[in-house]
Amino acid sequence: MSAIQVTAKACANIALVKYWGKRDVRLNLPAAGSLSLTLAALVTETSVLFDPALEEDDLVLDGEAADASRITPFLNVIRGVAKIETHAWVISRNHFPTASGLASSASGFAALALAASHAAGLDPTPRELSILARIGSGSAARSIFGGFVRMHEGIRTDGNDAFAEPIDTPLVDKVRMVIAIVGGGAAKTHGSRDAMEHVAHTSPLYRGWLTTVPPDLAAAEAAIAAGDIQALGEVAEANALAMHASAIAARPPIIYWKPATLALLAAVRELREQGRAAWATMDAGPHVKVLTTVEDASAVANALRDAPGVTSTMISEPGGPAEITKQEPR
Numbered sequence: 001m002s003a004i005q006v007t008a009k010a011c012a013n014i015a016l017v018k019y020w021g022k023r024d025v026r027l028n029l030p031a032a033g034s035l036s037l038t039l040a041a042l043v044t045e046t047s048v049l050f051d052p053a054l055e056e057d058d059l060v061l062d063g064e065a066a067d068a069s070r071i072t073p074f075l076n077v078i079r080g081v082a083k084i085e086t087h088a089w090v091i092s093r094n095h096f097p098t099a100s101g102l103a104s105s106a107s108g109f110a111a112l113a114l115a116a117s118h119a120a121g122l123d124p125t126p127r128e129l130s131i132l133a134r135i136g137s138g139s140a141a142r143s144i145f146g147g148f149v150r151m152h153e154g155i156r157t158d159g160n161d162a163f164a165e166p167i168d169t170p171l172v173d174k175v176r177m178v179i180a181i182v183g184g185g186a187a188k189t190h191g192s193r194d195a196m197e198h199v200a201h202t203s204p205l206y207r208g209w210l211t212t213v214p215p216d217l218a219a220a221e222a223a224i225a226a227g228d229i230q231a232l233g234e235v236a237e238a239n240a241l242a243m244h245a246s247a248i249a250a251r252p253p254i255i256y257w258k259p260a261t262l263a264l265l266a267a268v269r270e271l272r273e274q275g276r277a278a279w280a281t282m283d284a285g286p287h288v289k290v291l292t293t294v295e296d297a298s299a300v301a302n303a304l305r306d307a308p309g310v311t312s313t314m315i316s317e318p319g320g321p322a323e324i325t326k327q328e329p330r
């Protein structure tokens with residue numbers, strides 16, 4: 001195999017119906033489906049080169065040497081499929097705050113799956129890439145695709161039916177997401193990987209959470225099919241609160257919210273009372289992401305910027321699918 005350096009980019013995604021709990025930890029098989037919106041403003045770009053001169057994988061993250069042990073098991077999966085043993089140089093850059101609950105693992109593993117598979121001489125289909133990205137991080141399966149995306153939980157033990165698919169809808173051109181960053185994007189305290197296991201094992205509300213997912217997914221899909229952003233926003237906000245309720249009830253509790261998070265939830269409610277389209281969702285961090293319309297995006301961002309504890313806001317359009325941006329023979 002002649003060496004080829006491949007660069008790929010992928011956008012992060014924010015779940016409107018959350019993935020929170022696994023049926024298989026090793027393969028990252030989700031306990032339930034999920035549904036997300038891919039975001040153009042949150043991009044990871046990753047270059048991969050398999051180099052016979054390397055004795056172990058080498059990772060540079062945002063310009064600094066990083067511990068490659070989180071990606072080596074993932075690269076081993078690709079090496080296994082490609083039937084190679086060569087180690088890789090991986091250079092990855094997040095164009096947003098890393099590990100702060102802004103879903104950098106989703107865009108990170110989606111970009112890595114695409115760049116590394118091609119650098120290893122493979123040419124997977126989008127569905128195969130989604131399955132591969134899922135092994136890196138459950139939410140990464142959704143970042144292979146643009147716009148609204150549905151993740152299937154699957155029933156197989158090999159995970160070959162646990163992949164994401166894009167939902168083709170004109171609604172995608174009408175929505176925006178406003179991201180309100182709380183506390184300057186400081187590193188989060190509980191990574192989602194460990195947190196969802198802890199919740200599944202200790203939270204008395206975990207079972208209740210799981211039973212809310214299928215009806216929420218059905219409602220979200222129906223809302224998207226009907227082009228009804230209000231119905232979609234209402235189910236998204238309720239679903240996020242149910243996920244966080246399960247985490248708060250874990251023993252010991254996992255509380256991702258800061259005072260600013262609650263101030264933002266109140267501000268979002270107030271925006272709605274003023275007739276604006278605004279529905280909140282939160283992930284494994286204190287930030288609040290608000291689903292809104294093209295028309296209301298600036299008003300929503302302006303209102304949230306003034307909430308106490310908010311360090312910045314951004315408006316994102318829906319993003320496109322993961323793509324290769326460069327391929328160079330070495």
Ligand code: PMV
Nearest residue numbers: 015018019137138139192283
């Ligand atoms: O893919 P992970 O392991 O980073 O988990 C993502 C978990 C949430 O962001 C909280 C929810 C989701 O569906 O993205």
